Amino acid sequence: MEMSRERFEELVGDALDEVPEELLGLMSNVVILVEDDPPPGDEELLGLYEGHALTERGWDYAGVLPDRILIYRHPILRICDTDDDVIDEVAVTVVHEIAHHFGIDDERLHELGWA
Numbered sequence: 001m002e003m004s005r006e007r008f009e010e011l012v013g014d015a016l017d018e019v020p021e022e023l024l025g026l027m028s029n030v031v032i033l034v035e036d037d038p039p040p041g042d043e044e045l046l047g048l049y050e051g052h053a054l055t056e057r058g059w060d061y062a063g064v065l066p067d068r069i070l071i072y073r074h075p076i077l078r079i080c081d082t083d084d085d086v087i088d089e090v091a092v093t094v095v096h097e098i099a100h101h102f103g104i105d106d107e108r109l110h111e112l113g114w115a
Contacts, residue, residue, distance in 0.1 A: 001077040003086060008073045009034050011087055015094040023098070028054065030067040030101055032094070038072045046079075047071050047093040055103030069097040 012034055016024070030051065038045035051067025071093055080086045096114050109115050 001080045001082070001086060003073075003077055003083075005034065005036070005073060008077075008086070008090070011090045012071050012094060014087070015091040018091065019095070019098060023102075026054070027098070027101060029064070030069060032069040032071070032097075034071050034073055036073050038070075038075060044075055045072055046075050046089070047097040049097045049100035051101070053101060053103040067101060069094075069101065071097070 012032065016032065037043070038048065048070045049067065050070070052061060052064070071090065076086060076089050076093065080089055092114060096109055099109055099114060106115065
């Protein structure tokens with residue numbers, strides 16, 4: 001599947017627009033970025049959350065760089081056949097990584113169907 005970076009970034013923005021405002025308002029000190037490729041050795045990784053989940057932050061959480069949610073364009077495009085597939089996969093990946101920001105682990109996300 002081929003898609004420009006600009007279009008892919010638009011789809012990530014569209015997926016964020018679908019997240020309820022109440023949840024977005026609770027997110028703290030986190031940025032969402034699009035990268036073309038994941039780190040070497042993780043070529044199939046669709047997204048990644050790097051940082052300290054809200055549930056792990058204590059009184060000593062201060063002065064740290066923002067957490068990062070990374071959405072990887074090339075792996076998502078490799079597993080998709082159509083634009084609709086990309087739209088769906090981007091939405092699932094964005095929700096999945098946001099859930100990590102709230103402290104929800106992969107096992108629970110699989111149970112909920114957001115894997």
